[in-house]
Amino acid sequence: MNIKEASEKTGVSSAAIRYYEKESLIPAIDRTPVGNRDIDDRIIRRIRFVTQMRAAGMSIENLRRYIELFDAQEDNTKEQKALLQEQLAVMEEKRDDLQAAIDHLNYKLNHFYDHMEATEEELRQLEREHADKLTREDDTPDGF
Amino acid sequence: MNIKEASEKTGVSSAAIRYYEKESLIPAIDRTPVGNRDIDDRIIRRIRFVTQMRAAGMSIENLRRYIELFDAQEDNTKEQKALLQEQLAVMEEKRDDLQAAIDHLNYKLNHFYDHMEATEEELRQLEREHADKLTREDDTPDGF
DNA sequence: TTAAACCTTCATGTACGCTTCAAGGCAAGC
DNA sequence: GCTTGCCTTGAAGCGTACATGAAGGTTTAA
Secondary structure (H helix, E strand, C coil), rough: CHHHHHHHCCCCCCHHHHHHCCCCCCCCCCCCCCCCCCHHHHHHHHHHHHHHHHHHCCCCCHHHHHHHHHHHHCCCCCHHHHHHHHHHHHHHHHHHHHHHHHHHHHHHHCCCCCCCCHHHHHHHHHHHHHHHHHHHHHHCCCCC | CCHHHHHHHHHHHHHHHHHHEEEEEEECCCCCCCCCCCCHHHHHHHHHHHHHHHCCCHHHEEEHHHHHHHCCCCCCHHHHHHHHHHHHHHHHHHHHHHHHHHHHHHHHHCCCCCCCCCCCHHHHHHHHHHHHHHHHCCCCCCCC
C-alpha cells in the first residue's frame, strides 16, 4: 500500500510517517522500483504502536531509544526491561498527576451552584459547601 | 516574598512565573516601591493550581480561558461548568490513553524472560507465554 | 565604593514534533 | 501532449512553553 493509504488507515499524516521513518521509530520501509514507499502490515502495526506511546506522552527520543534496543542483535533483555520499567514509572506518575487534576476539577464541579438550573442535589451540595467552609480554608484553596 | 523565593517554594522558574503573569494565568502581582514583584500566598496557591493543571496537560490557552471566566464579574456559572466538564473529558481521555499504554507496556514486561536473572516467577511466566503464543498472534502483535 | 546578588523589561533563542513548501519524477486518462 | 494525482527529497516554517541574554536599577556587606 502507498503512503496515503497507510496514512488513512492509521490516521497519521504522510509527513509524520516519513518523519517517523527518518527518526527510526519505524523500520526502513521497502520501496517500489520507482522509489515509492510500499507499506505492509508490519509497518502499520509499528505506526500504531508509536501512535499509542505518543498519545501516552512518550517522547520521540525515548521511543527511539526503546526501539533501538529491540532492533539490536545483542541480548539487551536487561536494559530493555529497565527501560520499560523506567518508562512505566514515568507514565504512572503522569497518570496519577492527571487523576489528581481530575479529582480537583471534579471537586469544583460538585461544589458549583448553577443559578439557572439548580437541582435538589446541587442545593444539598451547596449546604455542605457552606458547612465545609472553615475546613476548606485550612486546605488553602486556590480560588478556582 | 520575592520572585526567587516564590520560585523555590513552588518549583516553578522565575521566568515561568513572569510568563504566567504576562499570560494572565495568575493575577497581576503587587510591586514593591522599586518595582519588584511582591508575591503573597494567594499567588503561590494560584501558581500551584497552574502547575497542577499544566502537569495534567492543560494548555496555557485553555487555562487562560478558564481563569478569565472566573475573573469576570458576570455570573458565568453555566459556562464555567461547561468549560470544566469539557476539560474533564479531555483529561479523562488522556488518562485512559495513558492507562492503555501502561497496560501495553506491563504486558510486555510480564512476558519478558531475563536470561541473567531468571526468577522462578519469570520461568512460570515464560511457560504461560509459550501457551499464549497462538492467541497473541491473532492479536496482531507489534513486535515490541 | 565596589562587588555581589537580587531585581526589572524587552528581545531573541531553543527544543519538540511535526507541517508546509519547493522542485521535480512517474503513471493514467482525456 | 497535457492535466491530474500520486509520489520523492530537502529545507524551511510554525506553535507551544518557556530559557537565556542584554542592559540597567537597587540593596547589602566588606
